[in-house]
Amino acid sequence: MPRPSDLIPLSREVKADDTMREFNQVLRFDIIYDRPLRAQLLLDRRHKENKALSKPAAYVRMSETGQLTDLACASLSIANVLAFQSVKDPQRETVETATKSLLQLIQGDIVTLTEIMLRQIQLHRIAVAAHG
Numbered sequence: 775m776p777r778p779s780d781l782i783p784l785s786r787e788v789k790a791d792d793t794m795r796e797f798n799q800v801l802r803f804d805i806i807y808d809r810p811l812r813a814q815l816l817l818d819r820r821h822k823e824n825k826a827l828s829k830p831a832a833y834v835r836m837s838e839t840g841q842l843t844d845l846a847c848a849s850l851s852i853a854n855v856l857a858f859q860s861v862k863d864p865q866r867e868t869v870e871t872a873t874k875s876l877l878q879l880i881q882g883d884i885v886t887l888t889e890i891m892l893r894q895i896q897l898h899r900i901a902v903a904a905h906g
Contacts, residue, residue: 780807781814782894786887797821799831805891807898812837850876
């Protein structure tokens with residue numbers, strides 16, 4: 775079980791649709807600082823009125839790059855499906871063009887978030903080394 779001090783949160787969270795009366799649901803990735811590094815996807819339930827009643831609903835841990843690329847592929851596929859929901863029968867070329875556009879749209883964010891996370895990991899290493 776990782777210690778809270780070994781969790782490095784991704785700087786971007788994903789807020790889910792507001793489907794619960796008392797809670798907002800949020801997805802967030804953390805890096806678990808360990809050897810080797812692992813990823814943790816947190817499903818957090820944040821109480822709308824009383825922060826003390828907030829609590830994580832689930833943790834999903836992944837240690838292989840393939841697990842994360844599978845998750846990304848599934849997410850981007852669903853994003854395409856939602857984008858094409860009003861198109862009766864999109865042709866493969868149309869889907870390929872939309873996919874390329876989507877990847878171009880998010881490429882800058884991926885690079886920036888990667889740079890931020892690598893810097894946070896480096897800072898964490900320095901802090902761990904300083905405190906022995």
